[in-house]
Amino acid sequence: MSRFKSQAVTPYAVALLMMALLTALASPFKSILGLVNIAMIYLLPVLFCASKWGTGPALVAAVAGVITFDLFFVPPTLRFTVADIRYLISFAIFIVVGLITGTLSTKLRKQVIRSQQREAVVTALYALSRDIAAVPDLHSVLESVARKVTDTVEGEAVLLLPETGGFLEVKGRSQYSKDDFPDEPGRRVAAWVFAHGQKAGYGTETLGEVTGLYLPLLTEQGVQGVLAVRLNNPESYFQPEQVRLLEAFAGLAALAVNRIKLAEKTREAETLVESERLRTALFNSLSHDLRTPLASVIGAVTGLLEEGGVYSPAARRDLLQTIQQGAITMYRFITNLLDMARLESGMLKLKKEWCDVQDIIGVAVGRLGEPLRSRPLRIDIQHDLPLIQVDFVLIEQVLINLLDNALKYSECNSEIYVSARQTENRIQVAVTDIGSRIPEEDLEKIFDKFYRIISPLQVSGTGLGLAICKGIIEAHGGEIWAENSSGGGATIIFVLPLSDELPGQIPEIKEGEVNGI
Amino acid sequence: MEFKGARILIVDDEAPIRKLLRVALAGHGYEVAEASSGQEGLNEAAVYRPDLIILDLGLPDVEGLEVVQRLREWSKVPVIILSVREQDYDKIAALDAGADDYVTKPFSMGELLARIRAAMRHAAGVGEEPVLSFGELTVDLAHRRVLLGEKEIKLTPIEYDLMKNLALHAGKVLTHKYLLRAIWGITYESETHYLRVYIGQLRRKVEADPSHPRHIITEPGVGYRLL
Numbered sequence: 001m002s003r004f005k006s007q008a009v010t011p012y013a014v015a016l017l018m019m020a021l022l023t024a025l026a027s028p029f030k031s032i033l034g035l036v037n038i039a040m041i042y043l044l045p046v047l048f049c050a051s052k053w054g055t056g057p058a059l060v061a062a063v064a065g066v067i068t069f070d071l072f073f074v075p076p077t078l079r080f081t082v083a084d085i086r087y088l089i090s091f092a093i094f095i096v097v098g099l100i101t102g103t104l105s106t107k108l109r110k111q112v113i114r115s116q117q118r119e120a121v122v123t124a125l126y127a128l129s130r131d132i133a134a135v136p137d138l139h140s141v142l143e144s145v146a147r148k149v150t151d152t153v154e155g156e157a158v159l160l161l162p163e164t165g166g167f168l169e170v171k172g173r174s175q176y177s178k179d180d181f182p183d184e185p186g187r188r189v190a191a192w193v194f195a196h197g198q199k200a201g202y203g204t205e206t207l208g209e210v211t212g213l214y215l216p217l218l219t220e221q222g223v224q225g226v227l228a229v230r231l232n233n234p235e236s237y238f239q240p241e242q243v244r245l246l247e248a249f250a251g252l253a254a255l256a257v258n259r260i261k262l263a264e265k266t267r268e269a270e271t272l273v274e275s276e277r278l279r280t281a282l283f284n285s286l287s288h289d290l291r292t293p294l295a296s297v298i299g300a301v302t303g304l305l306e307e308g309g310v311y312s313p314a315a316r317r318d319l320l321q322t323i324q325q326g327a328i329t330m331y332r333f334i335t336n337l338l339d340m341a342r343l344e345s346g347m348l349k350l351k352k353e354w355c356d357v358q359d360i361i362g363v364a365v366g367r368l369g370e371p372l373r374s375r376p377l378r379i380d381i382q383h384d385l386p387l388i389q390v391d392f393v394l395i396e397q398v399l400i401n402l403l404d405n406a407l408k409y410s411e412c413n414s415e416i417y418v419s420a421r422q423t424e425n426r427i428q429v430a431v432t433d434i435g436s437r438i439p440e441e442d443l444e445k446i447f448d449k450f451y452r453i454i455s456p457l458q459v460s461g462t463g464l465g466l467a468i469c470k471g472i473i474e475a476h477g478g479e480i481w482a483e484n485s486s487g488g489g490a491t492i493i494f495v496l497p498l499s500d501e502l503p504g505q506i507p508e509i510k511e512g513e514v515n516g517i
Numbered sequence: 518m519e520f521k522g523a524r525i526l527i528v529d530d531e532a533p534i535r536k537l538l539r540v541a542l543a544g545h546g547y548e549v550a551e552a553s554s555g556q557e558g559l560n561e562a563a564v565y566r567p568d569l570i571i572l573d574l575g576l577p578d579v580e581g582l583e584v585v586q587r588l589r590e591w592s593k594v595p596v597i598i599l600s601v602r603e604q605d606y607d608k609i610a611a612l613d614a615g616a617d618d619y620v621t622k623p624f625s626m627g628e629l630l631a632r633i634r635a636a637m638r639h640a641a642g643v644g645e646e647p648v649l650s651f652g653e654l655t656v657d658l659a660h661r662r663v664l665l666g667e668k669e670i671k672l673t674p675i676e677y678d679l680m681k682n683l684a685l686h687a688g689k690v691l692t693h694k695y696l697l698r699a700i701w702g703i704t705y706e707s708e709t710h711y712l713r714v715y716i717g718q719l720r721r722k723v724e725a726d727p728s729h730p731r732h733i734i735t736e737p738g739v740g741y742r743l744l
Binding site: 327331335351353354355356358359361362363365366379381387392393396503504506507 | 602605623701705708709710711713714715716717727728729730734735737738
């Protein structure tokens with residue numbers, strides 16, 4: 001406070017001081033300079049004060065100038081006489097010069113300050129809009145706005161957004177804002193602002209008795225929320241420029257909130273469409289892939305139960321095989337669905353252990369049994385392939401699915417080729433068939449759930465096999481993709497990373513024991 | 518070796534599975550008793566004195582593992598576990614606790630019968646013959662020799678040890694833990710990669726095509742079995 005006063009007094013003191021100094025300096029040269037010139041010199045401090053501090057100090061300088069001039073230079077010196085009245089003209093000129101210059105410079109200074117303020121506003125707005133333009137999540141946007149508000153006005157800022165049910169919730173607050181803001185009356189004001197779309201609170205005509213200013217986040221789509229600002233110093237008040245700036249901030253925040261809301265809605269709609277598509281696919285899959293084998297099982301079973309000795313042993317065996325095949329198909333279908341669900345829900349836990357890729361391939365080949373045995377199968381495994389840390393059962397599942405696909409999508413009697421080799425720090429396994437090519441645009445899509453390519457071979461399946469493979473391989477940190485081989489037919493390749501650690505050394509034990517030679 | 522007339526106790530809470538097993542096993546000449554809970558199974562095991570128990574892992578009252586443990590306190594009767602794919606962990610625990618073998622649902626009857634025969638053969642102690650043959654593969658325990666047809670195969674001491682353990686329990690699954698304990702000792706019971714390396718080596722020596730093993734069969738996640 002005292003500092004504020006002294007600042008205001010200084011120009012007047014300086015004005016008086018300058019006049020005193022000038023008088024002291026000029027009086028020895030009174031005879032040389034002449035009264036007219038000295039009067040001119042006395043104008044200088046007036047001009048100086050006017051341009052530097054405005055009208056007030058200039059007037060003081062002018063009055064002081066006239067008095068000292070009259071006292072020290074106009075004869076008879078050191079006293080006022082009636083003859084001095086003619087110097088009223090000089091006095092008037094001094095004052096007029098002081099007034100005009102002072103007013104002009106005050107106006108100019110005000111303009112400068114205003115344009116500086118405007119620049120600051122524009123800069124702040126620009127900075128904020130840049131900060132929140134590309135941010136996709138609501139939380140960061142609100143934090144940015146709150147931070148920017150506190151940077152600009154010395155206070156704390158809180159952003160309130162409506163929750164489901166229309167209640168306003170604090171969604172963003174500036175770093176130093178206290179939890180008690182806005183208080184209960186403040187929240188009621190915020191609710192009013194949200195409902196009416198008008199500002200209210202401290203420094204406004206509406207509900208001015210609460211602490212804090214409440215501004216609506218307005219967009220064309222309605223009020224998005226409320227910006228609440230409380231100044232750190234409860235005795236200071238909001239400048240009109242500050243309010244305008246805060247309103248601009250609120251406008252920007254409103255746009256950002258609206259943008260994010262719309263983006264969310266779009267995303268939700270997309271998810272909905274996607275899940276709808278999946279549901280339809282699952283539905284089609286269930287109705288076809290589950291009902292077809294079930295129908296054949298029921299047909300065969302009723303046939304056998306109601307026969308009455310018409311079937312030959314060979315026919316009976318045929319029917320029984322139909323039942324077996326149908327049941328196996330359904331079992332595999334349900335297993336696939338469950339596997340997919342497990343993969344997607346993250347319930348799948350990898351049981352990693354050191355595994356021999358050759359062993360996994362051997363087990364998978366053995367598991368497919370008869371259908372694969374009737375096919376020429378070529379297995380090419382790099383001789384000194386290192387052990388790899390994977391979940392044996394899951395990688396076996398991947399290979400079974402790939403081999404099963406190769407069987408289904410190629411002509412019977414055509415060769416199936418399995419290879420495994422090390423490439424840098426990964427192990428690459430490929431399953432190739434000599435069958436139809438995969439259309440280029442489907443090379444990626446075949447790993448989608450329920451996606452089936454149209455094949456001239458009537459292929460039955462769930463459309464889940466490759467999606468499960470992809471899920472398992474990715475859970476291992478590997479990659480899987482499809483290629484069309486130059487010789488016709490398709491190759492599915494997956495790579496698994498070799499872990500950095502090596503399996504421990506195997507101790508040689510039980511010395512002296514040698515098997516018979 | 519015939520075990521016709523042997524008594525089998527089925528412990529499973531699912532009536533359709535019990536019925537299926539009863540019909541099929543009776544058809545193959547076994548005498549069958551049933552229990553629908555773990556507690557009932559343990560009681561029946563004491564009263565009925567079966568020659569073999571088929572135990573489902575998903576019992577409502579007692580954990581399958583606990584049934585095996587309590588049974589093993591007083592009985593050496595062979596136990597075959599019935600499990601579903603999701604019960605891998607329980608299955609291995611039950612095997613390590615003393616169950617003899619396992620069959621995963623859905624199983625083929627032929628597979629189950631083979632397991633029953635192998636388990637009974639071991640229980641009867643007929644695996645202690647000095648020369649064991651598996652097709653063209655012969656393991657001569659008395660002379661510490663392994664032959665493929667007429668040709669003798671040179672094995673390192675560990676390879677031979679592995680071969681001997683598998684051969685002594687031919688047809689039966691041996692868990693990783695069991696094999697590691699038997700060959701390297703209890704300290705190494707979780708070092709599965711020892712087995713991966715040595716089984717790989719052994720296969721290259723005794724299998725015609727190591728990618729298509731016909732004798733040393735991998736039971737994924739569980740162990741190995743010699744056929």
